[in-house]
Amino acid sequence: MLLRYVERGSRILGAAAALTAVLAGTAHAAPTDQRAALGSAAGTEGLDPSLAMAYTLAEREAHAQGVPLxxxxxxxxxxxxxWLWEDGIRTHGSPDEARRWVLPPEESTHVSGRAVDVGPQGxxxxxxxxxxxxxxxxxYGNEWWHFELATLPGAACPPVRPDAHDR
Ligand SMILES: [Zn+2]
Known part of the structure; x- marks a missing residue:
């Protein structure tokens, strides 16, 4: 009798453990929850998740060192x-010259969620x-504010290009 009781108990415990595992493993929402728990940096909405995570970690470290970022x-x-592209053409006089500073939507890494502009300059x-x-x-040499995920963590960055003109 006691044995039967223990057996049934362990089956129930096993079921509970399985349910816990299922609940823990469910949810495609899990990555979002993890980002929320980490506290994504302001302005990372809409970015590629890898960039959002990398930038959030970098900003935390900067702030930990007292650096505003x-x-x-x-x-x-x-x-x-x-709008920025057309404004750039007006400001710089031609698409060719504007391209050094701003790209059309179909080429911009901001539109694909793969770029951040940051400040202040320090x-x-x-x-x-x-x-x-x-x-x-x-x-880019002419844009001190523009960053992208462009290397593996810990590896060297590619050479800085003069500007975005030749993308
Ligand atoms: Zn930019």
Whole structure:
């Protein structure tokens, strides 16, 4: 009798453990919950999750060292980028010259969620010096604020290109 009781008890415990595992493993929402638990940096909404995570970790480290750093522009909708592109053409006089500073929506890494602009300049300099720990790299000589995931964490960044013109 006692044995039967123990057997049934262990079956119930086993079922409970299985249920717990199922609940823990469910939810495609799990990654979102983990990001929330980590506390994604402000301005990372809409970014590629890898970039959002890498930037969040970098910003935390910057702040831990007393360095001010934040996103000034991350994900942009195609409409927002179209406005910037047309404004850039007006400002710089031609698409060819504008391309050094702004790209059309179909080419912009901001629209694909793969770029962040950061500030202030001191924070950007810190990120240029330290960002490769998380795979973050400055991309253009004429844009100290623009960073992308461009290397494996801990590896060297590719050479900085003069500007975005030849993308
Ligand atoms: Zn940018």
């Amino acid at each position: 934040s996103i000034t522009s991350g994900y942009r909708t195609p409409e927002q980028q179209r 924070g950007a300099q810190w990120l240029e010096a330290n960002g490769s720990r998380w795979g973050l790299c400055r991309m």
